[in-house]
Amino acid sequence: MDEVTVRVRDLAKRFGEVHAVQGVSFEVHAGECFGLLGPNGAGKSTTLKMLTTLLPRDGGTIEIAGVPLTGDVTRVRARIGYVPQMLSVDGSLTGYENLLIFAKLYGLRRGERERRIADILELVGLGEAADRLVKTYSGGMIRKLEIGQAILHQPRVLFLDEPTVGLDPVARKGVWEHIERLQQEQNMTILLTTHYMEEAESLCTRIAIMSRGRIAAVGTPAELRAQMGNPDASMDDVFAHFAGSFEHEEGGMKHVFRSRRTARRMG
Amino acid sequence: MSSEAVAPHAEWGKPRHPAVLFLVHVAAILEMEARKLRKDPTELLMRGVQPALWLLVFGQAFSRFRVLPTGSVSYKAFLTPGILAQSITFISIFYGIAIIWERDMGLLQKVATTPIRKSALALGKMLSASIRSLGQAVIILVLALILQIHLHLGALSILGVLLMVILGGAFFSGLSMVIAAIVRTRERMMGIGQLITMPLFFSSNALYPMSVMPGWLKVIATINPMSYLVDGLRGLLIATPDTHFGLDVLVLVVAGLLMLALNTVLYPRILAG
Ligand SMILES: Nc1ncnc2c1ncn2[C@@H]1O[C@H](COP(=O)(O)OP(=O)(O)O)[C@@H](O)[C@H]1O
Ligand SMILES: [Mg+2]
DSSP: OOOEEEEEEEEEEEETTEEEEEEEEEEEETTOEEEEEOOTTSSHHHHHHHHTTSSOOSEEEEEETTEESSSOTHHHHTTEEEEOSSOOSOTTSBHHHHHHHHHHHTTOOHHHHHHHHHHHHHHTTOTTTTTSBGGGSOHHHHHHHHHHHHTTTOOSEEEEESTTTTOOHHHHHHHHHHHHHHHHHSOOEEEEEESOHHHHHHHOSEEEEEETTEEEEEEOHHHHHHHHTOTTOOHHHHHHHHHSOSSOOOOHHHHHHHHHHHHHTTO | OOGGGTSTTGGGOSOOOHHHHHHHHHHHHHHHHHHHHHHOTHHHHHTTHHHHHIIIIIIHHHHHHTOSOOTTSOHHHHHHHHHHHHHHHHHHHTHHHHHHHHHHHTHHHHHHTSSOOHHHHHHHHHHHHHHHHHHHHHHHHHHHHHTTOOOOOOHHHHHHHHHHHHHHHHHHHHHHHHHHHHHOSHHHHHHHHHHHHHHHHHTTTSSSOGGGSOHHHHHHHHHOHHHHHHHHHHHHHHOOTTOOHHHHHHHHHHHHHHHHHHHHHHHHHHHHO
């Protein structure tokens, strides 16, 4: 059970003068849900993009399911599922078609493809809506489809970037339940990012508090409270203790634009 | 690590040969485009309006003037391959906008985390534009039949036309994707597209034969890839004697492969946003 599925050491990324990620190290164990918690601009998405082979890193090492992320990244890609912060399904295709195309991209063969798609549709509760165009889906349904799409090939680890951003409270609860089920019933290893303390606390076995590109503290919620010396502290208090105030400087206009666009997502 | 880590789903049979997987991936990207077009062909139909106007208005007017030496064929027949080439070029040169759109949405990033190779994604996208171009070709050829423009439409010549349309669509969309990777925003891509379409069109042999061009224009027309597309289509559709089908195919294939290579290299750039 203590097998390490994701191992990150001294990860670094700069955008010009901005040190988006610096000296980030952590380990995610098989079957756990690990949360990167931090405000907008903390470097969460940048970290995830480097882990999912989307962004080259400036320093550090990454190992996923025993495979180091160097050179031929397709071996790593076969082992990961990723749901980006932005929209990753095509609104002008049906839910089934979105799954079908990705099943092909993941290299599933015909027979297993149909079986797997049917399983996934049932798992995320979209069986009824499978033949509807995705642009008629609600935000919560789209998120569930995106999660389904990312686990078609039974990845060793699932990366979720802000899985509930822009969702209403009911849809958010629905997505939480699905993430919990994935972890408990399928024993899926999950690494998610969030800027909602409540989300991190209710979903994650362990949390890394991230601020200004660095990890300030790592542990279970109880461990974090113990480290702080106050077992009754709220997650807000924990965060303030390790990373200073939650609402620190933002990325300005560009950042507001990005997060709004994300929140708007798809109607 | 356990061997299971290397073969994540052993129960799903042997992993496929990389070459087979490459083709499967290209086909998946094409299927995505084809399914979208089938659901909503309005855009494709709308794009048939402009070439129709060219053929009807411009073709009609110039036929009367009889100013251009088009030999034994009517000017309208001479013009049809030129308008077909124009339509393919214009629809493909803006294809980069669709790529930027998918990038901005997040879909492209999602695709990029699957085991698809960069070259397979780039080729799939270029050939997706070819599917759109084929739609244009069907519209324009049907229109030419309705207008009773006399064209050679034998089985071989139609196969040749399909090949030219696919190559032309792939090259110009590849060029558009290279521009998209460099300029990165939809607005700038739109601007550059508008800036180059007309010069590309007027400096080619689409509207008039090379023989009537002044020397300087001849030089430009010779390096303009659109001229080769027009020449190939014209040779097939109206059987002009002095066309060079082999050379036309060669130029478009080499230019297309160059775009594929550039896109494969530039692809992290377009992903980064
Ligand atoms: N492509 C980029 N170009 C320039 N700066 C970027 C880019 N992506 C992220 N940044 C900057 O890096 C920092 C971390 O961003 P990000 O990882 O998106 O944070 P988070 O996901 O925690 O909100 C921010 O200051 C952001 O503005
Ligand atoms: Mg983010």
